[in-house]
Amino acid sequence: MSMTIGLAGKPNAGKSTFFKAATMADVEIANYPFTTINANRGVTYVRTECPCVARPKRCGHCVDGIRYVPVELIDVAGLVPDAHLGRGLGNTFLDELRQAQAIIHVIDASGGTDIEGNPIDVGSHNPMDDIDFLNREITMWMFGILKRNWDRLARKIQAEGLKIEKVLSEQLAGAGVDEYHVICSLSECRLDHNHVKWSDDDLVRLCDAVRILSKPMMIAANKADIAPAEFVSNLKSLDQIVVPTSAAAEVVLRSASKGGAIRYNSGDDDFTIIKPDLTPAQKKGLESVHALLMKTGGTGIQECINKAVFELLNLIVVYPVEDEGKWSDKNDRMLPDAFLMKKGSTAHDLAYKIHTDIGSHFLYAVDAKTKMRLGEKHELNNGDVVKIVSTAK
Numbered sequence: 001m002s003m004t005i006g007l008a009g010k011p012n013a014g015k016s017t018f019f020k021a022a023t024m025a026d027v028e029i030a031n032y033p034f035t036t037i038n039a040n041r042g043v044t045y046v047r048t049e050c051p052c053v054a055r056p057k058r059c060g061h062c063v064d065g066i067r068y069v070p071v072e073l074i075d076v077a078g079l080v081p082d083a084h085l086g087r088g089l090g091n092t093f094l095d096e097l098r099q100a101q102a103i104i105h106v107i108d109a110s111g112g113t114d115i116e117g118n119p120i121d122v123g124s125h126n127p128m129d130d131i132d133f134l135n136r137e138i139t140m141w142m143f144g145i146l147k148r149n150w151d152r153l154a155r156k157i158q159a160e161g162l163k164i165e166k167v168l169s170e171q172l173a174g175a176g177v178d179e180y181h182v183i184c185s186l187s188e189c190r191l192d193h194n195h196v197k198w199s200d201d202d203l204v205r206l207c208d209a210v211r212i213l214s215k216p217m218m219i220a221a222n223k224a225d226i227a228p229a230e231f232v233s234n235l236k237s238l239d240q241i242v243v244p245t246s247a248a249a250e251v252v253l254r255s256a257s258k259g260g261a262i263r264y265n266s267g268d269d270d271f272t273i274i275k276p277d278l279t280p281a282q283k284k285g286l287e288s289v290h291a292l293l294m295k296t297g298g299t300g301i302q303e304c305i306n307k308a309v310f311e312l313l314n315l316i317v318v319y320p321v322e323d324e325g326k327w328s329d330k331n332d333r334m335l336p337d338a339f340l341m342k343k344g345s346t347a348h349d350l351a352y353k354i355h356t357d358i359g360s361h362f363l364y365a366v367d368a369k370t371k372m373r374l375g376e377k378h379e380l381n382n383g384d385v386v387k388i389v390s391t392a393k
């Protein structure tokens with residue numbers, strides 16, 4: 001599993017609660033050994049319709065036709081203004097962020113915490129003021145990495161005739177930046193042809209462009225249950241993906257579901273009580289979550305994960321099988337695997353993902369739904385069930 005989503009945000013925005021909610025899985029789907037890797041690293045699941053719903057029999061790897069596909073989640077703690085200068089936990093925060101391909105910025109949409117995360121009265125801090133500061137921290141972190149060696153690098157590029165995109169991407173590789181990100185950013189920023197003339201401002205502008213490409217970000221407008229409606233609607237009007245969330249409500253639902261009190265699949269718009277003898281406190285808690293769901297249609301946690309995977313990271317889910325008739329592997333397990341792949345991936349890419357040998361001995365693939373033969377360049381679609389035929393032993 002190579003996809004990692006980072007949760008970032010100022011203290012008290014609700015990151016840990018979000019993390020707990022998103023990584024608390026029902027035993028049925030929690031059959032991955034690394035569900036809790038450590039305190040701030042876990043496995044969450046993207047929710048999608050299982051292809052087996054088109055068949056008379058369920059596959060055994062989904063929950064009533066809902067397929068949960070694992071994705072790694074890290075709770076990146078310690079973001080405070082000027083973290084890039086070493087304030088707060090400083091670079092620990094940035095060190096962890098480098099492993100994330102996408103970021104969910106958890107914001108306290110209720111306005112009940114100041115810019116540093118100290119609790120204040122709900123509604124007294126404008127959450128719009130929290131948006132830019134994470135962007136700035138990441139940009140300035142990248143700038144710091146470049147700036148440290150810039151004079152030496154600039155001279156070296158000139159003296160040795162090196163490619164600027166190669167040198168810059170090597171410098172930023174530790175931040176998860178590749179050459180493609182740098183090439184696109186250079187063409188967007190239209191800086192002077194002579195890089196020796198670049199000012200600090202030019203470098204910051206370049207880092208800003210690199211950040212947008214290499215660390216796509218969306219916003220979880222958290223504490224939506226207590227947030228003033230105006231704050232939530234202002235956040236939703238931003239030109240980026242914004243999902244109102246109530247991490248606390250999702251924790252209540254997942255705990256109750258795990259404890260057998262309710263039937264709830266993460267991402268459902270409501271739940272059913274199945275345990276008759278709940279305590280008055282449990283009943284009251286569930287009633288208030290029910291009232292929230294009636295208003296919002298969900299807690300937003302699953303929606304956030306789904307949008308991060310399908311929209312920010314642009315992934316699709318593909319199901320490799322060995323028997324195109326039964327949609328099973330050689331042990332007769334139906335739809336045993338679900339792979340997350342970049343949109344635009346081909347049948348040949350899938351073959352390589354299964355095994356290098358299968359990739360290099362690829363003959364053709366079969367779409368198990370239509371039984372059509374697919375060539376190596378055939379682009380896969382979300383939900384495809386595919387058999388690869390190869391000469392690999």
Ligand SMILES: Nc1nc2c(ncn2[C@@H]2O[C@H](COP(=O)(O)OP(=O)(O)OP(=O)(O)O)[C@@H](O)[C@H]2O)c(=O)[nH]1
Nearest residue numbers: 010011012013014015016017223226245246247248
């Ligand atoms: N009303 C409400 N409160 C929430 C929600 N999510 C979190 N909280 C509360 O907000 C406070 C801070 O939550 P945490 O999850 O500890 O916040 P954090 O961002 O991880 O904070 P640090 O660990 O300090 O970085 C706690 O009191 C939570 O109970 C929510 O969706 N609604």
